[in-house]
Amino acid sequence: MKTNLIQACMPLSSNISNFCDWHTNLNINDADDRVDLNLKIPTKRLYDAPEWRENLLSHLVKELLNHAQNHKYKSLKCPEISKELKENLEICFIEAVNNAIIHGNLGLTRSLKDNKNDFLNLLEQYNQVNSSSQCLQKHVDITLTLTQQSLSISIKDEGSGYDFPAILSQLHEVYIGNIKPFSKDGYKYKGRGLMLINACCDDMIISNHGTTVKMLWDLPEPQQDKDQH
């Protein structure tokens, strides 16, 4: 069953309503054992109102959990979202959405210098994006999936991707291997977003030439109802 959220029976938060008013594409997909929530949002919306990046996740998770709670097949138990999981979801979501906007859809890259000026140049390029740029019309595609075992968030951009195996290999060396960040061979300003995502989820899968990142968290086994003992 596919339901447009505008017609869904649950109350909508004002921010989510605004997203719908902006003709973004928000859908919920029910199955027996899972709920998928998908939102396609134009980059321009997130560029013009960056504070929504931090508000959006909590609204999407709330809608997902509301839907799981009211799941008509009742085979999906609504999970507890611990403080730690909430923190992990938030940092991963923000990093992935920012990457999708900045490096993906806007196509802004850094030089290999990885220094202060390089970082400042990136910020400057971001601030100078022309409001009529075609890049702002590209979408960020966000999918949240809840099953009994896991919660996942997938973020897809419409950029040209990047050489993610090479970047992941370098990140591994810098943050897990023998090269220390801030050393001569380590990263200083870049690569930290992906590293944080990798550290704050149970599984990170990058695909489609680097345009899609899926982050997955294992959920604890649901507690048995007392009357079943």
Place this chain on the structure above:
Amino acid sequence: MNYHIQTDENTLHIHFQGRLQFEDHKEFKKLIHETIPKMKQRQIVFNLSKMDFIDSSGIGMILLAHETAKEHDKTFHLASAQGQVKRVLELTRISDLIATYNKTP
């Protein structure tokens, strides 16, 4: 991003509140460029006890402040990070580069 500045003879303290993330970069850059070159104290401390969220861009901005302080011969410290902020500082190994204290030095 909210902050207030407090000074004593030797130290300029910037007490941050709330979040430090990508969208704060303009305000943060302005704060750094208006504060560090003009300060008379020898050291600058970012008090993070009331900061409750930081992302990788926020870490980049802290590095920017650190480099700017170094360029002006100032000592730069981080202090009192809690919760998510403390965890992100640890994950990014920022203390390899910047002196980080549990309490304000």
